[in-house]
Every structure is written in C-alpha cells, then in structure tokens.
Amino acid sequence: MRVPIEWLKDFVQFELSPAELAERLTMAGLEVEELDSTPQGEVLVLYITPNRGDCLSILGVAREVYALLGNACQPTPLFERLNTLILNPPDPDPGEATHYARVEILDPDLCPRYAARVIREVRxxxxxxxxxxxxxAAGMRPISNIVDATNYVLLELGQPLHAFDLDTLQEHRIVVRQARAGERIRTLDGREHAVAPPMLMICDAARPVAVAGIMGGAETEVTPHTRNILMESAHFNPLSIRRTARALDIRTESSYRFERFVDPTLVLVAQYRVCELIEEWTGVAAVPGVLDVYPKPYPPRELTLRLARAEQLLGFPLGDAEAQAVLQRLNMRPEPSGKRTLRVQIPMYRYEDLKREVDLVEELGRVLGYERIPESPPAGVSTQGKDSPEGAFVERVRTILLSAGLQEIVSHTLEPKNPLQGSYPVELRNPMSDELRYLRSSILSGLVSVADYNRRRGIVDMHLFEIGRVFRMGDEPGSYQERLALGILMTGALHPPHWTGKPREADFYALKGVIEHLLAMLGIEAEFTDALPHGKEEQFPDPRFHPGRVADVIANGKWLGRLGELHPTLQRQYELRRRAYLAEFDMEPLHALALHEVRYHPLPTQPPVLRDIAVIVAQEVPVARVFTTIWQAGGEWLESVRLFDRYTGAPVPEGCHSLAFSLVFRHPERTLTDEEVNARIEAIFDALQREYHAQPRR
Structure with a gap:
C-alpha cells in the first residue's frame, strides 16, 4: 500500500517528519517497508497484514496516525465528516434512481449488499x-475523470467501485448471481474467461457484465463516448472473491481488498464520496437517490474489556482514563460497565479483526507502545524435555530402516489428484493451486512421485522410506481422521555394480525381507497373508498393487500394512523403467505391538542337532502355512526353520513343488538323541501330510 504523505495530510495534520512517522507506524504494527521519494512528494510504502484490510486506504492509515499521535495531530474537517458517515451511516433513499435502473441480488450469501447510483449526461x-x-504517487495510472474518481475513492476509503456505461446494460438492470455453466466474459484486460458456478457475476438482464469484486467487463466499460453512468458500490464475500480470483488468475486492487473484508457501511459512504468528486470535477450531479439492496446486514458487535485483565496481560499499569481515550480515538466508543470494566462497540471496519477481549488488549498495547512493558528476566521452573512416546518410536523405526540400507525422504502432505490416493481424499476448501488441492490419504503417492522425479534425472536405483501423516474423511460429515503412516519403495539394483557379478534387482522378496527385518527388530511376530479388504472405504482389489503380487501383514488379528508390486498400469503411467515394490504400514498398531524393552537370552550350552527335510506339496498352499505347521509340530526343541531350496520338474508332479527345509533342534539342558529328533521329524511329516497332503522326500 502506497500512501502519499501529502494526501494523508488531507485527513490529519501533524509535525512529524516522514522518517519519524514511519517509525511510529512500524512500532504499532503497520510496517513501513520503504520511504519512496517521488515528484509528488514522500510516499510511505506499507506492508499490510491480512487482518488489517481497513488500512488499505488513506483514511484507514489516517485513523492509525490519529490513534497513535493523539493530541500531537489534528484531524481535518474531511476526516471528521467521513468518519462520522462511516460510524453513523445515513438511511438510503431510492429517490429518482428507480426511474433509470434496477438492482436485484439472487445470492445474498455471496453479495450481502449492493448499491448503485446513476449519473446522466456526463462528459x-x-x-x-x-x-x-x-x-x-499511489501507483495507479490515470485514465479518465470517471474511472479516476472510482480509483481515487478506492485509495481514499478502501471501498472498490466500478462504473458501467448505463446505455450498454440490457434493460438497465443489475442482477447479482452465480455464473451459469457455459457463460463467458471478456474482462477489461482483454482476456476472455469461461466462468461457472459458484463464481459470482454482476449481470444485466441477459449476460455477465463484470466479475464481481474483481474486474469489469469490456462490453460495458466507460469510453469517451459514454454519457450515462451506473456507479456500483458493493460488499462481497471474501472467500468467494479469493476463490474466483485464483480460478481466473486475476489479481486487482479491488480483489486484494475484498479478499480481506471491506466494511459494508462503506458501500453508501463511497457512493456519496465518488458522486461528490465527479460533480466537483465535471459539474454534473448524480440523479437524486441511491438503489441500496442490503438483504443480510451484519449484526453489531460489542465486547467487554476488563482493565485489570489488560494490565495482567500487558505487564504495565493502565489508567482508566488513558484506556478510554485510546479506545475513543480508535472509534470504539467505550462505556463504563462496572468496576474497571468497559463495554466497547466494534466499528464495522474492524469486524473481522476484533472478536475477543484479548484483541482489545492488543490494541491498547500497540497504541500505548510496547516499550512500556518493563524489562525483566524470565522466571519460573522449567521441566525436563524429552521426546513423546510416538516420536521416540518413529525414531526407532527410522534407525532400523536406515540400517537396512534405505534412504529417508520427506514429501509434501498436500498433493494433486492422483491414482495412488484412497477412495475419499480430504479436499481443501481454499487450495493454493490444483497441485496442492488434497491432503494426502496415502504415504505411497509421495514416494512414487519422488521416484518419478529422480527417474527423469537418470536415477533408477532407489530404496526409499517415509514416515508422515496421512488424512482420510471421518465418519461424521465434514470430519477427517489423521494418522501416522510408514511407506517403503524399492526399485532397481540392490547394490552398486561389482566385478564379482551383476547386482540383484529389487523384487517382492527383497521388500518382504526388509519388512521381516523391521518386524523382528520391533519384536513383532506377524504373518503374511493374501490381501483382504479392510476399512469400509477401501477399493478392493487394491488398484495400486499388482493383483497377483500383493500381501497383507497381520499380527494378533490386527492389520499392520500391505506390500506388493506397483500395478503395471501405474508403472507405465509414471514411466518407471523397472518394477517398483511398495509397502504401507499404519504406525499405530506397530507401536502398540512393538516390544519396548530389550530381552536377552544366554548363549546355548548344549550342541544343536541339524536335520534337512524335503516335502512335495501343492503350489497353491502358501509356504507361510507350511512354516507354521512345522513350528507347531516340531515342539519346544525346534530352534529354527529355514527354507533353502525349491524345485519344480520331474519327478515332481505337475502343480506341485518340492520344498527343502533346514531344521535346528536343541535342548536347553542336555544333548538330544537321534531317536528323540527322529520322532519330531516324523511328527512334522504326519502333520504336513494330514493338513496339506504333502509327501515326504526321503
């Protein structure tokens, strides 16, 4: 916001130098970024925070100067007159304006107020x-007396205005409504836009003639041939303006202000002021009366301020008269309401900024000066800091996976629509762009995006993991669930090339091995099963994974996660040159099932007994179930089971395979005999034959 000091002095007279004024404003929260010297004089370049849209005007800055300087400045008659109109707006009278135009609001939620005046036979x-x-000096280009009047009032009061050529409006009507599908409008910058609901449009009887609060249409603009003017002044929903401006990629002085809330009482004040200036510059007065449609007035707001509480928060004593004087200069009209208590009326231009008692305390602090807060060292008892249990577990999982040779990544929690999302992703109400429209519902989307990013730069061997938050819609409408998830991606060679031979490629079993290592280090005994539906919202079969190369991980009846090969369709879509293998785990059940203390066992004192067995079993029987049966039948002396060979072909029957296992038996207190071990081997063969019709190979 550029504020020419010469223009500012139309409202408040003061003796401070530009540098001194800049210092006072900055210390009060209205940061002056630069003092610019122009042919028109010194200009303050202000940074206005989003909550102070009222300061996007000369009058708004003048109010701040008056509040800060108090008796050291003098408000001008123009300041007093406009300030009185804003605090006590007059009742509108339609007068003769109804003979020349009509105004209708079809969507009062997006346009709570719209006022129009007519100026005839103007040059x-x-x-x-x-x-x-x-x-x-304020950074605007002069165009013509009519357009300059609207821009002048915009800068002076902060209320955007727009002038239509009345003769180009069909039926001389203004209809404020949402855009309809298929409608288009060419704006003043010469660009043509396709508009659609819920974008708010200013229309005549047949078509859009302006994008509400953003930019007018080229077909109804004021030209040198214009004689009759319809002057628009309105109040629009800030969120609607922000969404439409972003969707159409249009940024204007008007949209910048409407996005930050503009005082609805300014609608009429700006109309009176702009018509006053046009009459002063052209000698042509507006048609008596104003068409003011205000279907949804804002209710007034009053707050209670306890001065004792203000002293407690600010840390310095506060006089009653002093506090009332500051609030009075801020147009809050304080009234006593009990012992050291004030009832304060919030002016409409601070409606979105001052909502709580603490906001009023902040106003007192910044106007009186934070330098009044006494300097004292902090006092109190500090607590010993440590990580949360969840944070400590995350660090534990991170350490395990780094030791397994994986590399950690951190991706954005916001993402575009993508095929790796879940069924019901959480969409932002006001996204910054389409690329940041959704909260991620799966940790896998970031991993695959990183793999795609690196693939485009020639990196094809990647073994990655990420631990982060994911979000899904909740059971209640409008609610969502947030949880911590672990994702793993492996693709390409498992180690760099070596002269001893070609490196092994990542596959399903390499990923499974990493997960088994993780579970073992966490002390979790889990099993790998066929992928089954879990959660009421999940698609099944899971479209992210290859349908024949996917498994779930289950422990104590709880679903821990899923692993598998990326679906070939998605592999082609992301143009990954090699097969990619993914795993996603819910950290909450992992944390709940993990052992949180280290358990040590003494070294064995007795010798082991080794046995190798081989069985022929149908290929449709999961090997994990064979392992389970061997462990159950082997008894308490069975120390380890390892699959060391798999064979298909003659003489093994078709549809079967031969599985060879290495078994280790050990008794903790004595040496086992051959007879004892052989009895256990026979029990294992019997169990496998009984459950899977397996045939031993002796």
Missing part, C-alpha cells in the same frame, strides 16, 4: 492534474 475527460499526480 468523459481527463481528471484534474492534482488528482492524476496523487494517483501516480
């Missing part, structure tokens, strides 16, 4: 030189 010409110089 479009250049504006006065003084006005042009002020506009140039």
């Amino acid at each position: 479009v010409a250049p504006s006065p030189a003084r006005v042009q110089n002020r506009l140039l």
Whole structure:
C-alpha cells in the first residue's frame, strides 16, 4: 500500500517528519517497508497484514496516525465528516434512481449488499492534474475523470467501485448471481474467461457484465463516448472473491481488498464520496437517490474489556482514563460497565479483526507502545524435555530402516489428484493451486512421485522410506481422521555394480525381507497373508498393487500394512523403467505391538542337532502355512526353520513343488538323541501330510 504523505495530510495534520512517522507506524504494527521519494512528494510504502484490510486506504492509515499521535495531530474537517458517515451511516433513499435502473441480488450469501447510483449526461475527460499526480504517487495510472474518481475513492476509503456505461446494460438492470455453466466474459484486460458456478457475476438482464469484486467487463466499460453512468458500490464475500480470483488468475486492487473484508457501511459512504468528486470535477450531479439492496446486514458487535485483565496481560499499569481515550480515538466508543470494566462497540471496519477481549488488549498495547512493558528476566521452573512416546518410536523405526540400507525422504502432505490416493481424499476448501488441492490419504503417492522425479534425472536405483501423516474423511460429515503412516519403495539394483557379478534387482522378496527385518527388530511376530479388504472405504482389489503380487501383514488379528508390486498400469503411467515394490504400514498398531524393552537370552550350552527335510506339496498352499505347521509340530526343541531350496520338474508332479527345509533342534539342558529328533521329524511329516497332503522326500 502506497500512501502519499501529502494526501494523508488531507485527513490529519501533524509535525512529524516522514522518517519519524514511519517509525511510529512500524512500532504499532503497520510496517513501513520503504520511504519512496517521488515528484509528488514522500510516499510511505506499507506492508499490510491480512487482518488489517481497513488500512488499505488513506483514511484507514489516517485513523492509525490519529490513534497513535493523539493530541500531537489534528484531524481535518474531511476526516471528521467521513468518519462520522462511516460510524453513523445515513438511511438510503431510492429517490429518482428507480426511474433509470434496477438492482436485484439472487445470492445474498455471496453479495450481502449492493448499491448503485446513476449519473446522466456526463462528459468523459481527463481528471484534474492534482488528482492524476496523487494517483501516480499511489501507483495507479490515470485514465479518465470517471474511472479516476472510482480509483481515487478506492485509495481514499478502501471501498472498490466500478462504473458501467448505463446505455450498454440490457434493460438497465443489475442482477447479482452465480455464473451459469457455459457463460463467458471478456474482462477489461482483454482476456476472455469461461466462468461457472459458484463464481459470482454482476449481470444485466441477459449476460455477465463484470466479475464481481474483481474486474469489469469490456462490453460495458466507460469510453469517451459514454454519457450515462451506473456507479456500483458493493460488499462481497471474501472467500468467494479469493476463490474466483485464483480460478481466473486475476489479481486487482479491488480483489486484494475484498479478499480481506471491506466494511459494508462503506458501500453508501463511497457512493456519496465518488458522486461528490465527479460533480466537483465535471459539474454534473448524480440523479437524486441511491438503489441500496442490503438483504443480510451484519449484526453489531460489542465486547467487554476488563482493565485489570489488560494490565495482567500487558505487564504495565493502565489508567482508566488513558484506556478510554485510546479506545475513543480508535472509534470504539467505550462505556463504563462496572468496576474497571468497559463495554466497547466494534466499528464495522474492524469486524473481522476484533472478536475477543484479548484483541482489545492488543490494541491498547500497540497504541500505548510496547516499550512500556518493563524489562525483566524470565522466571519460573522449567521441566525436563524429552521426546513423546510416538516420536521416540518413529525414531526407532527410522534407525532400523536406515540400517537396512534405505534412504529417508520427506514429501509434501498436500498433493494433486492422483491414482495412488484412497477412495475419499480430504479436499481443501481454499487450495493454493490444483497441485496442492488434497491432503494426502496415502504415504505411497509421495514416494512414487519422488521416484518419478529422480527417474527423469537418470536415477533408477532407489530404496526409499517415509514416515508422515496421512488424512482420510471421518465418519461424521465434514470430519477427517489423521494418522501416522510408514511407506517403503524399492526399485532397481540392490547394490552398486561389482566385478564379482551383476547386482540383484529389487523384487517382492527383497521388500518382504526388509519388512521381516523391521518386524523382528520391533519384536513383532506377524504373518503374511493374501490381501483382504479392510476399512469400509477401501477399493478392493487394491488398484495400486499388482493383483497377483500383493500381501497383507497381520499380527494378533490386527492389520499392520500391505506390500506388493506397483500395478503395471501405474508403472507405465509414471514411466518407471523397472518394477517398483511398495509397502504401507499404519504406525499405530506397530507401536502398540512393538516390544519396548530389550530381552536377552544366554548363549546355548548344549550342541544343536541339524536335520534337512524335503516335502512335495501343492503350489497353491502358501509356504507361510507350511512354516507354521512345522513350528507347531516340531515342539519346544525346534530352534529354527529355514527354507533353502525349491524345485519344480520331474519327478515332481505337475502343480506341485518340492520344498527343502533346514531344521535346528536343541535342548536347553542336555544333548538330544537321534531317536528323540527322529520322532519330531516324523511328527512334522504326519502333520504336513494330514493338513496339506504333502509327501515326504526321503
């Protein structure tokens, strides 16, 4: 916001130098980024925070100067007159304006107020030189007396205005409604836009003639041939303006202000002021009356301020008269309401900013000066800091996976629509862009995106993991669930090339081995099963995984996660040159089932007994179930089971395979005999034959 000091002094007279004024404003929270010297004089370049849209005007800054300087400045008659109109707006009178135009609001939620005035038989010409110089100093280009008047009032009061050529409006009507599918509009910048609901449009009887609160249409603009004007002044929903401006990629002085909330009482004040200036510059008065449609007025807001509480928060004593004087200069009209208690009326231009008692305390602090807060060292008892149990577990999992040779990544929790999302992703109400529209519902989407990013730069061997938050819609409408998830991606060679031979490629079993290592280090005994549906919202079969190369991990009846090969369709879509293998785990059940203490066992004192067995079993029987049966039948002396060979072909029957296992038996207190071990081997063969019709190979 550029504020020419010469223009500012139309509202408040003061003796401070520009540098001193800049220092006072900055210390009060209205940061002056630069003092710019122009042919029109010194200009304050202000950074306005989003909550202070009322300061996007000369009058708004003048109010701040008056509040800060108090008796050291003098408000001008113009300041007093406009300030009184804003605090006590007059009742509108339609007068003769109804003979020349009509206004209708079809969507009062997006446009709570719209006012129009008519100016007839006016001559479009250049504006006065003084006005042009002020506009140039404020960063605006002079165009004509009518357009310059709207821009002048926008800068002066902070209320955007727009002038239509009344004769180009069909039926001389204004209809404020949402855009309809298929409608288009060419704006003043010459660009043509396709508009659609819920974008708010200013229309005549047949078509959109302006994008509400953002930019007017080229077909109804004021030209040198214009004679009759319809002047628009309105109040729009900030969120609607922000969404439409972003969707159409249009940023204007008007949209910048409407996005930050504009005082709805300014609608009429700006109308009176702009018509006053046009009459002063052209000698043509507006048609008596104003068409003011205000279907949804804002209710007034009053807050209670306890001065004792203000002293407690600010840390310095506060006089009752002093506090009332500050609030009075801020147009809050304080009234006593009990012992050291004030009832404060919030002016409409601070409606979105001052909502709680603590906001009023902040106003007192910044106007009186934070330098009044006494300097004292912090005092109190500090607690010993440590990580949360969840954070400590995350670090434990991270350490295990790093030791397994994986590399950690951190991806964004916001993402575009993608095929790796779940069924019901959480969509943001006001996304910054389409690329950041959804909260991720799966940790896998970030991993695959990183793999795609690196693949485009020639890196094809990647073994990655990420631990992060994922989000899904909740059971209640409008609610969502947030949980911590672990994702793993492996693709390409498992180690760099070596002269001893070609490196092994990552496959399903390499990923399974990493997961088995993780579970073993966490002390979790789990089994790998066929993928089954879990959660009421999940698609099944899971479209992210190859349908024949996917498994679930189950422990104590709880679903821990899923692993498998990336679906070939998605592999082609992301143009990954090699097969990619993914795993996703819910950290909550992992944390619940993990052992949180280290358990040590003494070294064995007795010798082991080794046995190798081989069985022929149908290929449709999961090997994991064979392992389970061997462990159960082997008894308490069975120490380890390892699959060391798999064979198909003659003489093994078709549809079967031969599985060879290495078994280790050990008794903790004595040496086992051959007879004892052989009895256990026979029990294992019997169990496998009984459950799977397996045939031993002796």
